[in-house]
Amino acid sequence: MTMPTPPARHWSGPVFGLLLAALVIASFASLPLHFGAFFTLDAVNSVGEFLGGFAPPELGPGFLTKTAIATAETLAMSALGTLLAVVAGLALAIPAAGRFGRPLRAGVRVLLNVLRSIPELVWASVLLIAAGLGPFPGTLALGAHTAGVLGRLFADALENATPLPEQSLRTNGASPMAAFFYATLPQTLPQMLSYTLYRWENNIRAAAILGVVGAGGLGQMLKFHLSLFQMSKAATVILAMLLLVALVDAVSFGLRRLLTR
Template sequence: MTGRRKIGFVEGERILFPENRLSQQRKISYLNLFLILLFLFLFTWSAKATRFNPAAFTDPANLTGIGRFVSGLWPIEHSPEFLKNTGILLVETIEISVVGTVLAVVFAIPLTLGATRLRGEEFSRSSRGTLYWLGRWSVYYGSRFILNLCRGIPELLWALIFVVAVGLGPFPGVLALAAHSTGVLGKLYAEILESVDQRLVETGRATGASELAILLFVKIPASLPVLLSYTLFRWECNMRAATVLGFVGAGGIGTQLTISMQLFAYDEVSTLVLAILGLIFLVDIVGQVIRTRILDHSVRCNSDLLS
């Protein structure tokens, strides 16, 4: 008497029989249900802790204050002197974002080289346990720590620190954007370089190329369009951040916006907000056009450079 043969499903290198597959699906369903309930609990608890109350918008006193503020926004301030000053501050805001982004790229490049994890069997086999291997990982974790420190402190806090250090004006704004963006760009650059197709890297190592040659002729050409795209996107983010650094005295159009708010000059606030929105929309359009051109003209890795 022969037993009945079970029919299984191949999943990877395992064979799952129908009852085992059903049991695994139940476990996944229970896990998903638990995660959903956990999320709902955290949201409810957080909303209560933050006193989240949409009904506050319908409170008569709040509606009166909102109406007073909105009515003060019109007509906007359009005197030639104020418009000229607004234009000067917009140019200063652009200058802060450009210089801050360029400095961030300069500082991020060496940190990226240290924070990029060297992967692959050939590298691990040839260097594991050596003094170079120990030093390389020490540099890796040290660079990652610096990047996390720069990225973990927001721009406004950096601006406050540099205002105390070097005084008021656009210079602390430049330093604040450079410090924070160094951490952001350094991490992005490292992640992008690590995600390069490992087959290209191993092919380069098989030819006897050094790690520097692999970096220059494999990793960077293969990821250059993405690197440039993220750098440009970071400049757009810095442009937005530069508009609010003036709240703490770090230059830009935010300085005048703070003064106008404190003087309850809502007509000036309206002009400044419209100018900021126009600048951001313009930067978004320009950035999108440039990123599209960069990605359309991608640079491909030329393996002949390694031979």
């Protein structure tokens, strides 16, 4: 009776774990991390004094109206930027999924890498020079960066879709584009919508940050009032940011639940 051959050992897992542990240890050893400074009496007093300046928030009707307008502007920036990114991302995802040959696939994927490698703040800084201050360059900055992210995710989803339905339609005489829209795209559409909603959540936060460089919305208000040390007004803007993010998170969560049923 022959004994079963023991399975071959794969050293890639332990080696990867050791390399990761070495990287973590080297990171802690090379960075000047002073965790004890957070818990000194001076640090606690300074933080308490700083946070005390935010209370109570400014609740005057005029300022609340101004904050509501900036909140709507931030929401519009994120929504329109995400919509532009979905259109551009889907248009780039089709060739990036290899629909028009491998050379074009490689070129489009390089473009997607460039788009998503440049942060929104850098895009906004460049576009502010071209288009001036306001929400327009911020919206374009969100669209450019998010198009790179969604284009890559959409392309991967298309490549991972089951090819049999599309092949069956093409065998029965359907054109390649018709087979794609009726077989492959419906398979990946729920996943694409989930990616879109998740990126919309991220763009809400990014839109608030972009205002710091002059792209409008709540971020621009926050920078203005913090620079003048108007902490009570800055507290109102921060609360508006928190409420807006919580609202969008709740809406996005509900929509994702509907998509997965």
